[in-house]
Amino acid sequence: MIVFLKKIRIKSVFSIFEPVVTEPLELCCLKAVLDDMGIENYISDSLFGLKEPEGKFPDAVVLTGYNVAENEILNEAVRLKSLYPGTKIIAGGVHVQINPLAFHSEHIDFVFRTGRLDAFRGLIKKIADNSSASVDGVDFRLKDSSGNEVWHESSVTVLHEAEGIHPDRTMFNRFRHRTRYLDKRNVALIKGSTGCPYGCSYCFCKLLNGGNYVKSGYKSMVAEMECIDADYFWIVDDVLFTCRNDALEFIDVIKKSSKNFKIIGYLRADFILREKDILPVLRNAGLEEIIIGFESPSNDELKEYSKTTDAMNYPEIISLLKESNIDLTALFMVQPDYKASDFFNLYKFIKNNNIDVYTISILTPIKGTVDYESLESSLLTKNPEKFDFLHLVMKPSLPKPLFYLLFYGIHIRLLKSKRIRKYFISLLSGLSGEQENI
Numbered sequence: 001m002i003v004f005l006k007k008i009r010i011k012s013v014f015s016i017f018e019p020v021v022t023e024p025l026e027l028c029c030l031k032a033v034l035d036d037m038g039i040e041n042y043i044s045d046s047l048f049g050l051k052e053p054e055g056k057f058p059d060a061v062v063l064t065g066y067n068v069a070e071n072e073i074l075n076e077a078v079r080l081k082s083l084y085p086g087t088k089i090i091a092g093g094v095h096v097q098i099n100p101l102a103f104h105s106e107h108i109d110f111v112f113r114t115g116r117l118d119a120f121r122g123l124i125k126k127i128a129d130n131s132s133a134s135v136d137g138v139d140f141r142l143k144d145s146s147g148n149e150v151w152h153e154s155s156v157t158v159l160h161e162a163e164g165i166h167p168d169r170t171m172f173n174r175f176r177h178r179t180r181y182l183d184k185r186n187v188a189l190i191k192g193s194t195g196c197p198y199g200c201s202y203c204f205c206k207l208l209n210g211g212n213y214v215k216s217g218y219k220s221m222v223a224e225m226e227c228i229d230a231d232y233f234w235i236v237d238d239v240l241f242t243c244r245n246d247a248l249e250f251i252d253v254i255k256k257s258s259k260n261f262k263i264i265g266y267l268r269a270d271f272i273l274r275e276k277d278i279l280p281v282l283r284n285a286g287l288e289e290i291i292i293g294f295e296s297p298s299n300d301e302l303k304e305y306s307k308t309t310d311a312m313n314y315p316e317i318i319s320l321l322k323e324s325n326i327d328l329t330a331l332f333m334v335q336p337d338y339k340a341s342d343f344f345n346l347y348k349f350i351k352n353n354n355i356d357v358y359t360i361s362i363l364t365p366i367k368g369t370v371d372y373e374s375l376e377s378s379l380l381t382k383n384p385e386k387f388d389f390l391h392l393v394m395k396p397s398l399p400k401p402l403f404y405l406l407f408y409g410i411h412i413r414l415l416k417s418k419r420i421r422k423y424f425i426s427l428l429s430g431l432s433g434e435q436e437n438i
């Protein structure tokens, strides 16, 4: 049996610079399952120039991609069905899990409502055995009593504890020199937890795994990191620690390891303030960069988002990180109804607090969230590619050109950042290196 695993990526304004380049870790997880089953498989990902191998005819193709790739996944299924008649086309991934009905197409055979890898194993076994048994968490097509094709909708099967399957790292080993988080190179992704225990109103992540949060096992995470030859480890768990005990357990496991790690992770602002005394210890344990969703310097907006953090504390949190020598990526969101003064306030906040690295997103309802449903009728577009947090999909209060001018205008300050400049220089030297090779 042969399986192709394909990630569909959509280009955005930032694709010109590719400030963040990572391996498609979800496909590396699926590869680990297939390797374990002894099944020949190939990953394709345009970001790394990996195409489907010529001369191989797959029995199944897995397609994955984020919200922006919804149409492209459907188009790719049409292309693959005509290229490989009889091949089973499978759609899965975080966007598919929450929006399975969008993938009920005549060109797709199986749609995953679950992220469970044991369900993937079950489906592949079923395809290999040509069995008609159904798999929990997977929608499939069948014939009804009148002979018409209908979709069987499965229930969502939730993960209650980590499956303990470590992703295959062959792809990372081959392309590690291409991976980056801004100026940090050779960056491996690590995933420990599933879902998020918080309830920020705009957020898609809290919907994953049926809203159930499965904690990270730090021992297993560090054991995995010990086997990876990377300079940095970007732990993509939505929150690296939910409480002090998590952090203490993490520190303890790291101390027992013979290796030194450089780690990038997500933490909430309230955690940093509450546990400020252990920040230097975390820095010693290798936590070099923290990504924080500040979202807005206005408490009124934070309240709207049910963020449960206090913007009045943000300046202190930023100082605490600086004192502990921990890099910060601050995440902000602007609302479509922002006035010039709101943009100015955000700019002032970034400037006054000397925030070096930040990203700004346009508040965008993601398909599958309650916000999307309630705003659906007023959306300017439903083209998935525009839902990349860089486009207005809701009517702005300001004229569109002015909105975009202010939105991109705030980004210009990023050029002051030493880290960003270092990243641009490395890009340029990379380019000249490539030319030399040609």
Ligand code: B12
Pocket: 008, 009, 010, 011, 012, 020, 021, 022, 023, 024, 025, 026, 027, 029, 030, 062, 064, 065, 066, 067, 068, 069, 090, 091, 092, 093, 094, 095, 112, 114, 115, 116, 117, 119, 120, 189, 190, 191, 203, 204, 205, 236, 237, 238, 366, 387, 388, 389
């Ligand atoms: C790191 C990251 C990225 C990386 C890419 C990482 C990658 N793997 O390729 C970068 C920075 C490039 C990126 C870009 C974007 N991202 Co992003 N990203 C993330 C983040 C933080 C972690 C993703 C990750 O790698 N996880 C590790 C893997 C192993 O976990 P996983 O995907 O959940 O997969 C597990 C299961 O779900 C399951 N699974 C996954 N796929 C499949 C398929 C099958 C068949 C099966 C059976 C199982 C299965 O297997 C894994 C087992 O643990 C998530 C947040 C999150 N909580 O997921 C956002 C997230 C995935 N990103 C998101 C978005 C919107 C984007 C962007 C569109 C916009 C943006 N500005 O961020 C761009 C789009 C890029 C493009 N061109 O298409 C959204 C997706 C929403 C959606 N509905 O799709 C998320 C959820 C964050 C959010 N804002 O809500 N992202």
Ligand code: SF4
Pocket: 196, 197, 198, 199, 200, 203, 204, 205, 206, 238, 239, 268, 293
């Ligand atoms: S924004 Fe962050 S903390 Fe809030 S629900 Fe989403 S992942 Fe969790």
